[in-house]
Structures are given as structure tokens and as C-alpha cells.
Amino acid sequence: MQGTLYIVGVGPGDPDLLTIKALKTLEKCPVWIAPKAHSEGESTALSIVTEHVGVADKDIVTHRFPMKPVQRAEDADETLVKAWNEAAKIVIDHLNKGHDVAFPTLGDPAIYSTGFYVCEALADAGYEGEIKVIPGVSSVGTTAASAKTPLCLGDERLLVLPATFENGEVASLLKTVDAVVFMKVYRVLDKMIEVLEAENLIDQATLVERAGCSDERVWTDIRQAASEENLHYFSTLIVRTKK
Numbered sequence: 236m237q238g239t240l241y242i243v244g245v246g247p248g249d250p251d252l253l254t255i256k257a258l259k260t261l262e263k264c265p266v267w268i269a270p271k272a273h274s275e276g277e278s279t280a281l282s283i284v285t286e287h288v289g290v291a292d293k294d295i296v297t298h299r300f301p302m303k304p305v306q307r308a309e310d311a312d313e314t315l316v317k318a319w320n321e322a323a324k325i326v327i328d329h330l331n332k333g334h335d336v337a338f339p340t341l342g343d344p345a346i347y348s349t350g351f352y353v354c355e356a357l358a359d360a361g362y363e364g365e366i367k368v369i370p371g372v373s374s375v376g377t378t379a380a381s382a383k384t385p386l387c388l389g390d391e392r393l394l395v396l397p398a399t400f401e402n403g404e405v406a407s408l409l410k411t412v413d414a415v416v417f418m419k420v421y422r423v424l425d426k427m428i429e430v431l432e433a434e435n436l437i438d439q440a441t442l443v444e445r446a447g448c449s450d451e452r453v454w455t456d457i458r459q460a461a462s463e464e465n466l467h468y469f470s471t472l473i474v475r476t477k478k
């Protein structure tokens with residue numbers, strides 16, 4: 236019998252934010268394909284789960300997915316497509332041997348996660364077997380919790396944006412909603428600050444780095460964060476547009 240692929244959200248970094256369902260799923264899968272960004276580095280998703288799930292009996296393949304921007308309306312970078320296709324091949328080989336395969340992924344799989352690119356590559360390769368998605372605690376909610384702010388209440392509107400791709404549209408988007416979550420913000424924080432200052436919203440912005448982790452930092456003056464040389468990639472900005 237063919238195995239099942241589980242895309243498993245493992246939360247934003249604190250191992251205690253791994254759900255019980257994620258934990259049970261990882262425990263029952265003999266094979267894990269763990270994503271990592273750099274060939275020499277470790278898999279963040281894997282490092283999150285190993286505190287609570289034993290790996291001695293697991294067949295763990297760490298697979299590199301280069302950090303390249305993906306614009307959905309355009310063809311993706313070749314090296315990235317290759318990485319997705321190679322991962323799909325590894326997954327299919329194991330599933331065909333009857334093994335259940337887990338793909339642990341940071342936060343929640345539905346939000347900017349490699350897991351769904353691998354699902355697309357599986358479909359492109361003709362795979363029609365079972366795929367299950369185990370939701371995880373997203374950095375979106377975790378950042379709000381650390382900032383001690385709601386994201387939306389009552390009739391308020393919330394927008395989630397990848398800050399790296401917002402070229403000139405941020406100012407007009409900010410006028411249409413009550414709160415914005417800017418992800419992937421760490422390389423473009425200076426630009427964000429310019430826009431927020433121009434829109435008189437700088438005092439309503441909170442940046443959270445490594446939300447939920449023991450080394451978490453929260454900035455209510457995000458200009459201070461911009462002067463940090465070591466701002467972590469895992470940083471998310473929340474802007475409430477109404478006082």
C-alpha cells in the first residue's frame with residue numbers, strides 16, 4: 236500500500252508551540268523530509284521538533300530549498316524548481332515503498348511555506364496519492380501575542396503582506412485595512428519605516444523578532460530595530476492603522 240505525505244506545521248520556533256497532532260504525526264512517520272535554506276546549515280523545522288520527538292528510529296533527509304523570491308505570476312527560479320522537483324521525487328520514492336512521509340515546515344503550512352510547492356511538484360510528477368496537511372501555530376498569531384495586540388476585532392480588516400514584494404503599493408494598501416502583518420520584513424525595514432513615517436503610522440507599528448522564542452525581541456519603536464545589525468530573518472511587523 237502507498238504511504239501518505241503529511242505536511243506538518245511545527246510552529247514558529249518555540250518547541251512548546253508544536254501541536255499534539257503535529258507531534259503524533261511526526262512520531263508515526265518513519266521518514267521525514269526536512270527543508271533547509273543553506274547546504275551547510277541545519278533545518279530550522281527539524282531543530283524545532285527534535286526537543287519533543289525522538290529521531291533515533293527515523294530516516295531523515297534534509298533537503299535544501301534555496302532562498303529565492305517567488306512571484307507566482309512568473310516562472311520560478313530554476314534552482315528552486317529543481318529543488319522542489321527533487322524533493323517530490325524523494326517523497327514519491329518513499330511513498331511508493333509504503334512509507335508515510337512527514338514534511339515538517341515552519342509555522343503553519345498555509346502561509347508562505349515550501350510544503351505546498353512540494354505538493355505542486357508532486358502533482359506535476361503525476362502523484363495522485365494522499366496528502367494531509369497538519370496546521371501549525373503561525374508566526375502571524377505568535378507575533379500578535381508577543382506584541383500583546385489583537386490583529387482584528389469586530390468588523391476590522393486584516394491584510395498579510397510579504398514586505399519584500401510591496402513596491403510602492405504599501406501606502407495605498409494601508410489606507411484600505413485596519414491592520415497589516417508584514418512578513419519577510421528584515422531586509423526592507425528601512426523602506427517600511429519611510430512609508431510608515433510618511434503615513435504617520437510609525438507609532439502604531441510593532442516589530443517582533445523570533446516571536447515566542449527564548450531570545451525574542453519586541454520593538455515598539457521600529458527605528459531602533461532598523462539600526463540592529465543582526466536582525467533575524469524571523470521578524471514580523473504589525474501595523475494597526477487606527478489609533
Ligand SMILES: C[S@@+](CC[C@H](N)C(=O)[O-])C[C@H]1O[C@@H](n2cnc3c(N)ncnc32)[C@H](O)[C@@H]1O
Binds near residue numbers: 340342375420471
Ligand atoms: C517563509 S515565511 C514562513 C511563515 C510560516 N509558514 C508561518 O506560518 O509563520 C518566513 C517569515 O515568517 C515570519 N516568521 C517566522 N518565524 C517567526 C518568528 N518566530 N517570529 C517572527 N516572525 C517569524 C517572518 O516574517 C519570516 O520572514
